[in-house]
Amino acid sequence: MFTPKGFAELDVAVRDGRFVESGSGEVVDCRGLWLLPGAIDAHVHSRDPGFPEKEDWTSLTAAAAAGGVTTVLDMPNTVPAVDSAALLEAKAERAAGRALVDFGLWGLVRSSSTPEMLEGLVSAGAVGLKAYLGYAYRRSQQAVTYTAALDDTDLEAPPGYGTIALLAPTLARSRALVAVHAEDPELLRLCARPLRAYDDVLAARPALAEAIAIAAVGVIAAAGHLRLHLVHISSREGLAAADAARIAGADLSIETCPQYLWTTEADFDRVGNALRMNPPVRTAADQEALRRAVAARDIDIIATDHAPHTDEEKFGVELDRAHPGSPGVQTLLLSALQLTRVMGARDRLIRAVTSNVAERFGFAGRKGVIAPGADADLVLVDPGSQTVVAPESMHSRQKHGVLEGMTFDFAIRAVYSRGELVFSDGELVGTPGLGRWIRPSAGAGTLSGPENSPSAGARAPR
Numbered sequence: 001m002f003t004p005k006g007f008a009e010l011d012v013a014v015r016d017g018r019f020v021e022s023g024s025g026e027v028v029d030c031r032g033l034w035l036l037p038g039a040i041d042a043h044v045h046s047r048d049p050g051f052p053e054k055e056d057w058t059s060l061t062a063a064a065a066a067g068g069v070t071t072v073l074d075m076p077n078t079v080p081a082v083d084s085a086a087l088l089e090a091k092a093e094r095a096a097g098r099a100l101v102d103f104g105l106w107g108l109v110r111s112s113s114t115p116e117m118l119e120g121l122v123s124a125g126a127v128g129l130k131a132y133l134g135y136a137y138r139r140s141q142q143a144v145t146y147t148a149a150l151d152d153t154d155l156e157a158p159p160g161y162g163t164i165a166l167l168a169p170t171l172a173r174s175r176a177l178v179a180v181h182a183e184d185p186e187l188l189r190l191c192a193r194p195l196r197a198y199d200d201v202l203a204a205r206p207a208l209a210e211a212i213a214i215a216a217v218g219v220i221a222a223a224g225h226l227r228l229h230l231v232h233i234s235s236r237e238g239l240a241a242a243d244a245a246r247i248a249g250a251d252l253s254i255e256t257c258p259q260y261l262w263t264t265e266a267d268f269d270r271v272g273n274a275l276r277m278n279p280p281v282r283t284a285a286d287q288e289a290l291r292r293a294v295a296a297r298d299i300d301i302i303a304t305d306h307a308p309h310t311d312e313e314k315f316g317v318e319l320d321r322a323h324p325g326s327p328g329v330q331t332l333l334l335s336a337l338q339l340t341r342v343m344g345a346r347d348r349l350i351r352a353v354t355s356n357v358a359e360r361f362g363f364a365g366r367k368g369v370i371a372p373g374a375d376a377d378l379v380l381v382d383p384g385s386q387t388v389v390a391p392e393s394m395h396s397r398q399k400h401g402v403l404e405g406m407t408f409d410f411a412i413r414a415v416y417s418r419g420e421l422v423f424s425d426g427e428l429v430g431t432p433g434l435g436r437w438i439r440p441s442a443g444a445g446t447l448s449g450p451e452n453s454p455s456a457g458a459r460a461p462r
């Protein structure tokens with residue numbers, strides 16, 4: 001069993017959906033299996049409401065449950081985009097009727113967001129606030145949209161560094177976790193080109209664009225005392241910029257994704273348009289740097305950026321028009337476990353998808369940990385059995401994925417959400433509506449524990 005102090009051979013007891021010191025009643029024999037806390041995916045796109053052909057809350061959380069992910073944190077670029085407390089609450093109500101596992105919700109920062117809108121989102125229970133650099137807001141559709149044509153009067157200008165700088169006092173006061181899509185829009189505009197081959201993708205979205213955006217928001221965060229969360233870091237240069245921001249005093253957490261840790265540009269020949277995503281999967285040197293940063297504790301969190309599109313949108317078109325993003329929530333935990341085979345760091349990798357996420361997002365002691373009082377979100381993993389990533393075992397509405405064909409030396413045997421069995425030996429047994437909306441605790445969000453204490457190793461201030 002994985003305890004807050006690491007692995008130990010222990011019994012675990014559950015009562016009324018929570019872990020307790022000891023118990024009586026039904027006994028489940030788990031000998032030979034690993035008991036892990038349910039994983040938390042800090043970065044998913046449910047597409048619901050807005051894009052039912054891509055995904056919905058039931059299919060998203062079915063995929064999560066089958067992969068041992070018992071909490072998902074959903075990004076705000078659904079339709080309508082979640083830019084107010086009322087829309088956050090409406091989305092929560094919709095999800096609560098459909099989800100099989102628990103969920104938290106991100107709020108959106110627009111270039112026109114007022115302090116009142118952002119404070120409203122935070123007090124309503126947003127897990128964080130996200131600004132999409134370079135992405136405009138289409139007023140008539142209430143949708144976040146990527147476009148270079150800003151002369152369209154239906155479009156509100158994307159939020160920029162100035163937006164975040166001006167809102168910094170509000171963001172700092174609210175203690176909200178702030179995330180940006182970190183690719184510098186001007187550099188992307190100047191590098192834009194037809195995407196005929198994968199080399200064009202790398203040239204169109206250079207690592208420097210990631211580094212510049214991180215440097216800029218890092219300065220704002222350090223000066224304005226923001227709590228920053230850097231999503232989907234994909235490059236060596238991006239990591240270096242994040243390190244520099246930490247040394248300058250920014251309070252930031254760093255997230256990367258399994259696709260950046262498991263695939264490189266060389267995989268395009270094998271998986272084709274499945275590899276198309278923003279920021280792009282880059283070189284072997286970037287992958288190596290990201291793996292080192294996970295091992296060195298510079299990267300705190302692994303999340304999937306689960307971003308499903310239909311087969312037609314991904315594969316029915318040329319690379320240039322393929323929608324960016326891949327499903328991934330179902331393979332988050334297995335990806336993290338498999339990385340232990342190439343880089344060790346087992347406890348750290350487990351924490352990167354469990355307790356680190358809970359601590360940073362305000363669920364410390366409630367989620368991502370097997371300890372008395374915490375929600376009994378539990379995964380039984382067989383370390384002596386394999387799982388092959390194949391379309392027929394995927395529960396997302398979209399069966400393709402960037403990790404298709406990969407073999408993991410682990411298998412998920414059973415998954416419990418707040419003590420209820422939701423997945424067992426290949427079968428979903430949970431029911432839609434079981435999932436609950438979870439909101440961050442007030443004053444939360446500092447990483448702690450033996451793995452994360454500054455004295456555990458030389459590291460920059462956080």
Ligand SMILES: [Zn+2]
Nearest residue numbers: 043075305307
């Ligand atoms: Zn995303």
